[in-house]
């Protein structure tokens with residue numbers, strides 16, 4: 275069956291009943307990029323991943339990728355896990371200790387047609403940066419290296435979809451930071467959907483292109499991660515972790531020694547140049563701006579050490595915890611408008627007489643370049 279635009283990605287419709295838990299979701303995921311499944315513990319993220327993999331035979335519904343149907347309760351079709359082209363990566367890298375890294379990767383190849391092996395081998399080694407580890411055995415690898423080998427092994431099977439269940443959860447902060455850049459490039463370099471279960475908003479901000487929010491077995495929202503993180507009707511925009519993401523481009527001219535300028539449709543942001551080699555002009559980056567790092571003023575402050583002050587318009591106001599207000603802001607014009615969040619005290623909002631439509635200046639104390 276050939277793929278049509280409507281079914282080119284991954285379709286998942288599942289109804290599954292357990293004592294005290296029901297999964298009832300209907301998802302349509304893009305054919306490329308990283309989709310993060312996010313939600314509280316026990317909401318059904320791992321179960322959704324297992325349904326895609328064919329590990330939950332009691333689930334009724336439909337699973338299809340690119341027009342290839344793996345499960346369809348209406349016609350009684352259920353392909354078991356070994357007949358679904360899925361790459362699986364778990365919290366703990368389940369490598370064979372008695373085999374070298376090379377042996378583990380070759381095991382991943384066992385169902386890959388010979389003609390496809392050479393390219394998949396080179397691709398996997400380069401993508402995960404593990405060519406120098408081939409002769410080692412798994413006990414001789416760090417936790418981060420083990421996970422990179424586990425991902426390469428999952429890719430060696432030439433899957434249609436890569437399923438990752440909290441692949442960084444068992445690693446300490448330093449190892450996580452070591453593996454994240456490798457995961458980050460998967461979204462651009464893999465020609466397949468990656469479904470990524472996580473508890474970490476940092477990982478969502480850095481890795482995800484698309485976000486699926488699950489709550490108590492049900493779909494709360496799904497869409498591009500940039501849209502969802504700043505949607506004030508969703509819980510992610512509230513509380514101390516609230517932050518907006520902005521896609522920007524490195525500008526041609528640095529604004530000063532040791533600084534980097536980033537253009538986006540709402541203006542320009544300046545950041546300290548933290549890398550020894552300056553980022554090339556035109557390079558796309560993703561920025562994360564926390565709501566608590568955005569203050570508001572009615573006039574542009576003339577004398578301030580802050581690097582970034584942007585004109586914006588108040589688009590929403592919501593009470594957000596005791597004495598706090600979450601302010602939704604719009605920057606830029608028309609279809610290219612960008613959303614930002616600001617969390618200020620209720621007293622400040624009253625003093626500034628903020629209302630929807632008030633023009634303000636957003637004073638930005640911190641900007642993190644997350645990718």
Ligand SMILES: Nc1ncnc2c1ncn2[C@@H]1O[C@H](COP(=O)(O)OP(=O)(O)OP(=O)(O)O)[C@@H](O)[C@H]1O
Pocket residue numbers: 292294295313314315316317318319320321322473
């Ligand atoms: N093998 C099982 N048998 C019975 N119930 C299960 C089983 N595995 C999970 N559950 C239950 O199903 C529900 C969903 O679990 P699931 O592991 O999918 O959640 P999760 O969102 O991945 O959680 P976490 O973030 O804590 O890993 C929970 O109520 C859980 O207790």
